[in-house]
Amino acid sequence: MAEEAQLVAEIDRAGWQHVGMRRLVRQFGYQYSFSRRSITPNDTQEPLPDWGAAIAQRIYTDRLTTSLPNQMLANRYLPGEGISFHTDAPGFEEVVSLSLLSACVMEFRQAETGEKQKIWLEPRSLLILSGAARWQWQHGIMNRKRDRHLGREQMRELRISLTFRTFPG
Numbered sequence: 001m002a003e004e005a006q007l008v009a010e011i012d013r014a015g016w017q018h019v020g021m022r023r024l025v026r027q028f029g030y031q032y033s034f035s036r037r038s039i040t041p042n043d044t045q046e047p048l049p050d051w052g053a054a055i056a057q058r059i060y061t062d063r064l065t066t067s068l069p070n071q072m073l074a075n076r077y078l079p080g081e082g083i084s085f086h087t088d089a090p091g092f093e094e095v096v097s098l099s100l101l102s103a104c105v106m107e108f109r110q111a112e113t114g115e116k117q118k119i120w121l122e123p124r125s126l127l128i129l130s131g132a133a134r135w136q137w138q139h140g141i142m143n144r145k146r147d148r149h150l151g152r153e154q155m156r157e158l159r160i161s162l163t164f165r166t167f168p169g
Contacts, residue, residue, distance in 0.1 A: 001124075004100055004101070004123070004124055006051075007051065007055075007100060007162070008100060008101065008160060010049065010051045011026060011074050011160060011162075014026055014028075014049065014074075016074075016076060022081070023075075023076075023081075023083075024075075024076040025073060025074060025075050025076070026073075026074040027046075027071070027072070027073050027074075028046055028047065028048045028049060028052055028071070028072045028073075029046070029047065029048050029069075029070045029071035029072055029167075030070060030071040030165075030167045031046075048070070048071075048072050052072045052162070055072075055098065055162065055164065056068060056069040056070075056072065056164050059096050059126075059164055064096055064126070064128055065094040065096060065164075065166060066094065067093070067094070067166050067168075068166070069094070069096065069164035069165060069166050070165075070166060070167055071092065071164070071165045071166070071167055072162060072163065072164050072165075073162070073163045073165070074160060074161070074162050074163075075160065075161045075163070076158070076159075076160055077102075077104075077141070077156075077158070077159040077160070077161070078158060079102075079145045079155065079156040079157060079158070080143060080144060080145045080156070081143060082104075082140065082141035082142045082143040082144070083140055083141050084140050085107075085109055085138040085139065085140035086138055086139070086140060087111075087134070087135065087137070087138050087139070088129070088134070088163075088165065091167055092165035092166060092167055093165070093166045093167070093168060094128075094129075094130060094134070094165065094166045095128075095129040095130075095134060095163060095164070095165050096126055096127070096128050096129070096163070096164045096165075097126065097127040097129070097161050097162065097163040097164070098124070098125075098126055098161065098162040098163075098164075099121045099122065099123055099124065099125050099126075099127070099159065099160075099161055100123060100124065100159065100160040100161065100162065101123055101157060101158050101159050101160055102123060102156055102157040102158060102159040103120060103121060103122050103123055103147070103149070103154060103156075103159075104120075104121055104141055104147055104156055104159055105118050105119070105120055105121070105141070105142070105147040105148070105149065106118070106119050106121050106127070106139055106140070106141055107139065107140055107141070107142065108133070108137045108138065108139050109137065109138045109139075109140070110136060110137050111136060111137065111138055112136070117137075120147075120149045120150075144156070
């Protein structure tokens, strides 16, 4: 938990950027333009900070990815906020997301059949999107203030996700 608190402090120190009306994010490494839906050239990137690069290295060293992640996206979610169904930009290969501070339900929807699945994301857990989960399913978090898990409701609190992605460029 001390490492988690330190990570949150580092993200806050780096500062947040607005995307749309309320959404706060911070990107390091390759920059993804949410409005143009494209990855910006290498010369405009801000390198991963030491603390982010250390996590990316751990992900790679532990063989959770086949190459070292070179992009990191921090998302801030207040209670009640979520993110619509999507697949991460096709320019990125592997996707690993670290949940911080609060748990939530993430939903998956198979693009062709509409089949849905739900998973519970615990604080300090990793979500690895590869294969069919990466390319054939969309994922999202519903806008709500509480989630139901194992027969009980849990209130959401501030949640931050750190998503590590690999861009081959």
